[in-house]
Amino acid sequence: MGAGAESAAPATLDNVHVKSSYARWAPVYDLVFSLIMRAGRLAAVAAADRPMGRVLDVGVGTGLELPMFDERTRLVGVDLCEPMLRQAQRRVIGKSLRNVDGLLVMDATRLAFPDASFDAVVAPYVLTVVPDPHAMLDELLRVVKPGGEIVLVNHVGAETGIIAKLEAWLGKRSAHLGWRPQFQWSVLGGWIDARPAARLLERRALAPFGLFTLARLKKA
Template sequence: MGNDIDRAGVAKAYGRWAPVYDFVFGKVFDPGRQSTIAIADTIGGRILDVGVGTGLSLADYASTTKLYGVDISEPMLRKAQQRVRSLNLTNVETLAVMDAKHLAFADSFFDAVVAQFVITAVPDPEATLDDFVRVLKPGGELILVNHIGAERGPRRLFELAFAPLARRLGWRPEFPWQRLVDWAAKNGGVTLFEHRPMPPMGHFSLIRYRKS
């Protein structure tokens, strides 16, 4: 299926994943998730969490942070809504089924946009990132946690072997860093100010941009 990931396919894959998502993704991705939440809470105000999934992260944000969560998968969001109700998370303003590339929010609405493990799973990463920037206030932050493909070495070999399974999950395992560099230059409205590897084994990166 190459690099083209169709939207319905992604929604369906994550629909199948919904029951086991928390178990599988909770532990492996926890360090990246917690780092992101800590940064978002420091910024405060209105935070958009794109690809909020089953709402695993929602309870970890400070109760003073106003949260807006969107996801392509309705079964996932149903679980997130149950979580919000059962934990009485009054700071969650909105949970909505939405395409990350066409966010139904006004320009310059959010203080930060958080997208964890999202940009490698959407059909058009560059246009999606552009829309994230659109809804950010000037000076607002775009916080990505993502798998960035290794250029060489043992991790590169592992990723190539893992690629067919990764694609079935709706990821592009070979997503290169240069693609983000090129996007930021073309967008022209953001400045990169942090890029650090995250556990496990630096497979994921925390990447932060500030809107000019």
């Protein structure tokens, strides 16, 4: 992206900037984010794994979590960014992951699956990246089967103090960062409160340093 385009970029996230941001990250994503976010992926997969069942991985990225699933779990991964998906495809081939049924370019806020298609839906580190998180959550709730789970891992922003100030400053650069550092729990909590079909099963701080939060939701 040229300097002119950067200065014209909005402070808030939009799909065009999310796509271009992750296209730039794709070649080095694993190097930078594999280890630091590994605990969250493992926790998300442990909660969402459904041997003999069907799981949708939303915002699958380079597919770092795919080999963590039981080989009897049928997986479909979707992502907005094609270069990220190409890395995921390489991983699937390199690791002979025969339980991955598809990796598809798709917007999490407009999923092309019928209602109640999956036993569980997992989205590690995605909700804070999507411009309209409530639209994404509505779609996850739609495509998961009744009784199924939605498993999310995200950084939840500090409410007060120096970290909150730093996140507010970084928040003005969301479009370039490709994520929203200021994401508050109330975005998710408010959505759950307004959806009788969604129940919070668990909210847990994760390593490293409680920086990330796992949320498990059940569809009634």
